[in-house]
Amino acid sequence: MSALLQFKDVDVHYGPIQALKKVNLEVNQGEIVTMIGSNGAGKSTLLMSIFGQPRISSGEIIYQGEDISKKSAHYVASNGLAQSPEGRRIFPGMSVEENLLMGTIPIGMAHCDEDMQHMFELFPRLKERRNQRASTMSGGEQQMLAIARALMSRPKLLLLDEPSLGLAPIIVKQIFQILADVASTGMTIFLVEQNANHALKLADRGYVLVNGEIRLTGSGDELLVNPEVREAYLGGH
Amino acid sequence: MDIVLQQLVNGLTLGSVYGLIAIGYTMVYGIIGMINFAHGDVYMVSSYLTAIAIALLTFFGFESFPIIIFGTLIFTIIVTGAYGWVIERVAYRPLRNSSRLSILISAIGMSLILQNYVQISQGARQQGIPTLLSGAIRFEVGDGFVQITYMKLFILFAAFLGMGILTYIIQKTKLGRMCRATQQDRKMASILGINTDRIISSVFVIGAAMAALAGVLVTLDYGAFDFYVGFIIGIKAFTAAVLGGIGSLPGAMLGGLILGLSEALFAGLISSDYKDVFSFSLLVVILIFRPSGLLGKPEVEKV
Numbered sequence: 001m002s003a004l005l006q007f008k009d010v011d012v013h014y015g016p017i018q019a020l021k022k023v024n025l026e027v028n029q030g031e032i033v034t035m036i037g038s039n040g041a042g043k044s045t046l047l048m049s050i051f052g053q054p055r056i057s058s059g060e061i062i063y064q065g066e067d068i069s070k071k072s073a074h075y076v077a078s079n080g081l082a083q084s085p086e087g088r089r090i091f092p093g094m095s096v097e098e099n100l101l102m103g104t105i106p107i108g109m110a111h112c113d114e115d116m117q118h119m120f121e122l123f124p125r126l127k128e129r130r131n132q133r134a135s136t137m138s139g140g141e142q143q144m145l146a147i148a149r150a151l152m153s154r155p156k157l158l159l160l161d162e163p164s165l166g167l168a169p170i171i172v173k174q175i176f177q178i179l180a181d182v183a184s185t186g187m188t189i190f191l192v193e194q195n196a197n198h199a200l201k202l203a204d205r206g207y208v209l210v211n212g213e214i215r216l217t218g219s220g221d222e223l224l225v226n227p228e229v230r231e232a233y234l235g236g237h
Numbered sequence: 238m239d240i241v242l243q244q245l246v247n248g249l250t251l252g253s254v255y256g257l258i259a260i261g262y263t264m265v266y267g268i269i270g271m272i273n274f275a276h277g278d279v280y281m282v283s284s285y286l287t288a289i290a291i292a293l294l295t296f297f298g299f300e301s302f303p304i305i306i307f308g309t310l311i312f313t314i315i316v317t318g319a320y321g322w323v324i325e326r327v328a329y330r331p332l333r334n335s336s337r338l339s340i341l342i343s344a345i346g347m348s349l350i351l352q353n354y355v356q357i358s359q360g361a362r363q364q365g366i367p368t369l370l371s372g373a374i375r376f377e378v379g380d381g382f383v384q385i386t387y388m389k390l391f392i393l394f395a396a397f398l399g400m401g402i403l404t405y406i407i408q409k410t411k412l413g414r415m416c417r418a419t420q421q422d423r424k425m426a427s428i429l430g431i432n433t434d435r436i437i438s439s440v441f442v443i444g445a446a447m448a449a450l451a452g453v454l455v456t457l458d459y460g461a462f463d464f465y466v467g468f469i470i471g472i473k474a475f476t477a478a479v480l481g482g483i484g485s486l487p488g489a490m491l492g493g494l495i496l497g498l499s500e501a502l503f504a505g506l507i508s509s510d511y512k513d514v515f516s517f518s519l520l521v522v523i524l525i526f527r528p529s530g531l532l533g534k535p536e537v538e539k540v
Contacts, residue, residue, distance in 0.1 A: 093421055153429070
């Protein structure tokens with residue numbers, strides 16, 4: 001099986017600081033892959049580098065057989081990659097509905113009504129607030145909106161950057177339940193998380209990123225019981 | 238009483254023109270955070286284009302006012318829009334990732350280039366166009382009367398129509414949503430598949446088109462212009478944009494109207510020599526109490 005997304009020896013530098021060191025990874029069609037790592041390990045840099053922000057300094061990012069590492073962000077987005085980014089980055093001055101419409105840019109309005117109905121079924125909270133300004137919503141609702149916005153483009157690969165960040169445990173649980181539902185439809189998901197427990201339970205495979213390097217890799221279950229992972233990310237129990 | 242009403246009408250027309258030009262400042266600031274100091278000169282270019290269009294249309298034998306005005310508007314808006322596009326392309330896009338100061342200097346340079354290019358190609362003397370629409374409505378008010386020329390009515394109608402269409406585009410269309418998204422978070426907009434460079438270009442074209450609308454209206458009304466007319470009206474429109482809250486589209490329109498009205502009332506009731514002093518003092522006072530302008534949001538520094 002050829003990989004949908006593949007990193008080959010990817011380096012990223014911010015000036016003199018090296019944020020990613022020879023990263024190799026792959027995400028196959030239909031898989032849920034997670035990358036866990038602590039703050040500052042380079043997780044968000046890795047996801048954003050897919051969109052050329054920042055540009056990688058060496059290596060290749062292969063998506064559907066094509067090196068996209070030198071392409072523009074809007075080109076990448078138009079080819080079926082959607083991201084719910086770190087910090088959600090919803091458009092604060094727009095309504096919930098308008099935010100969702102922004103997700104349809106790569107595919108046009110053809111499936112818009114149908115997909116929006118679907119999003120309101122997945123996230124009933126968004127339906128209640130469809131005409132409300134996004135900035136007035138709670139963190140959990142904003143996170144749901146960011147995920148829904150990404151799904152509106154009918155992506156081939158959904159990239160999620162810390163959907164649990166800053167949310168109450170009960171909301172995190174809800175969001176991961178919804179992600180499991182989305183995954184069960186066959187969606188390919190690459191999830192970057194600090195919350196190793198939730199992420200590894202959801203994922204088929206996982207990588208552990210430490211200081212910009214991939215330290216460990218294995219199936220979700222293997223990593224859950226790995227002593228090193230338990231010590232560093234699961235509180236050592 | 239009659240003079241107050243008269244100045245209200247004059248102020249409203251003046252203010253709607255300020256508002257149209259202020260739109261260009263505020264939209265460009267909103268999307269790339271720079272003050273486009275060449276914007277006043279884009280307006281100036283549109284005055285010359287108005288004269289050229291009228292000359293061409295009369296040369297080809299068109300005489301009815303609606304055809305001339307419509308043709309002039311279309312020609313001037315399209316060509317001025319092209320100026321806006323080229324200016325962004327040549328003077329600002331190459332500096333997209335450099336410091337704000339470099340882009341500011343580039344804008345001032347662009348302003349000087351436009352003035353000197355027009356001065357050399359069209360001559361330094363004041364130019365004029367004939368009056369196309371004369372006549373006025375008069376109302377008796379008390380002992381005096383209020384006079385509204387048909388031209389002033391036309392300015393009000395066209396300016397508000399222009400602002401209305403723009404508001405509709407920004408609020409309701411896909412292009413408008415993409416503009417707002419790019420303004421609110423350019424990086425996220427690009428991740429969602431928006432070609433943000435193209436959106437920035439569109440904003441420059443829209444701003445220039447609005448300035449062109451103002452240029453056509455003022456030139457038709459006032460008749461005379463030279464290569465330096467963009468400076469003072471540009472500064473006034475910039476003041477209007479800051480007054481209303483720079484970055485805010487309704488703010489620019491509101492700021493323009495407030496500035497125009499207060500300037501006209503001050504000129505009519507107190508002193509026309511000090512009207513500019515008054516409008517800039519108004520700006521100072523408003524900025525003391527509302528530093529982000531009337532409708533602007535306080536800037537939150539992102540970390």
